Amino acid sequence: MLESPRLGDEEKAMLRSYSSQMFMRELSNLDLAESFLGNMIAMLAKHYEKQVVLLVDEYDVPLARAAERGYFSEMRDLLKAFLGPLKPETGPIVNGRPVLKKAVFTGCLRVSKESIFTGVNNFAANTVCTENDPALSAAMGFTPDEVNEMLRYYDLESVRDVVKHWYDGYRFGRQDIYSPWDLISFCSKASKTSDPAARVPENYWTATSGNVVIDEFLGFLSDADADRMQLLVDGGVIEVEINEQLTYAGMAFHKLEDFWTILLFTGYLTVAERLGPKRFLLKIPNEEIRQTFKERVLARYSAENRSFARHGSRLVQSAFSGDVDGMAEVLAPLLRTYVSVRDAQSRAPAENYYHGFLSALLASAGDQIQNFKSNIEAGDGYADIVFDSGAGSEKTGVVLEIKRAGRDENMTSVLNSALAQIEEKRYGEIFDHMGCAKYYAYGLVFRGKNCLVGGGALRMLGS
Incomplete structure (x- = not known):
């Protein structure tokens, strides 16, 4: 021009x-x-x-x-x-x-x-869950008829079943769709050889997919979630609720429905059946994705979850011994790994993300704690997190008050206000009702990937 x-x-x-x-x-x-x-x-x-x-x-x-x-x-x-x-x-x-x-x-x-898209009119959105225009669904990849025509053109009709097993299986609305890039890549390579034995399908999808967001969720999943992932790999289906209104800020809470939503939206899963407005049966679409899922999601989850659980165990041990430095040492590397800048800048209420993060971490060490409670009425207010362990005279409670410091706030001052709140609101009274003989109180202040822990003095309750 x-x-x-x-x-x-x-x-x-x-x-x-x-x-x-x-x-x-x-x-x-x-x-x-x-x-x-x-x-x-x-x-x-x-x-x-x-x-x-x-x-x-x-x-x-x-x-x-x-x-x-x-x-x-x-x-x-x-x-x-x-x-x-x-x-x-x-x-x-x-x-x-x-x-x-x-x-x-x-x-x-x-x-x-x-x-x-503020101010844009005549806006029609097609998703893997919602179909406003069937023609748009058919344009998202290759339809079965288009695949048959392509295989005939390249004289590859003999491998139709193999191609279907490896690259078919996606559903957009009511339309069956093959993965376009992968099919083109396979046909391009297979058409250059006359040896049927050389026409072996390959995994082209792995090199084109990103995992950053998925990786952020893996440490927050439970053993039950691992069982569901294994069921998918074994060819089964799972029933989930999908969040079609998921936003980048919303990901900061690492909700389970958001994890499955991301797997669906990024192509790891596809819809097997719609059960209701938000409920779906999901499955892995084909062999190519099954291999990728095993290598990049399930295997990573197993390693990530074991590491996360070890950190959770150390945090609980430190909390039950008054070791504020030990708690800080556990949290520091985890914050660098699991807290993205997106989480730190979420528009959600300031402490919510860190509250969820600590809840998930403590849940990973569930066999070491009892009576875990979140946002529970205690004294004259609501304590962020309380839990206990032990029995009789050794039964010990822990209360955590969580704060997030603003960019211009002094973290030590915010920590002192958290500890003062525990005293002023008399949160420790809840441990009388829980049958504890003693308890530890901690303030935890976060700013982005940084954390300050204070308190840790042992408080004895009435005989």
């Missing part, structure tokens, strides 16, 4: 700027980046004198990367401006029509319309 007679000098200068990585990396040119899509659509329409069709794959990836690295709000604001041309406002016209004819976005995690 730099040679186009229909584009002016200013438009060509803009194109040259867009082609310069150094120029586009300068924050001072952010306004030009925000207007990139609108400008390109207008120039394409002007050059070709036709309406433009916009196709955007993996549209959610910039938000996912930004959430992982701590600039989610900035990326969201950039995309809002970037996608401005989708709004039904008066704009450039080509041959009497708007320059943009239609736009199609594809991705793994559905981003809410209110997040980056």
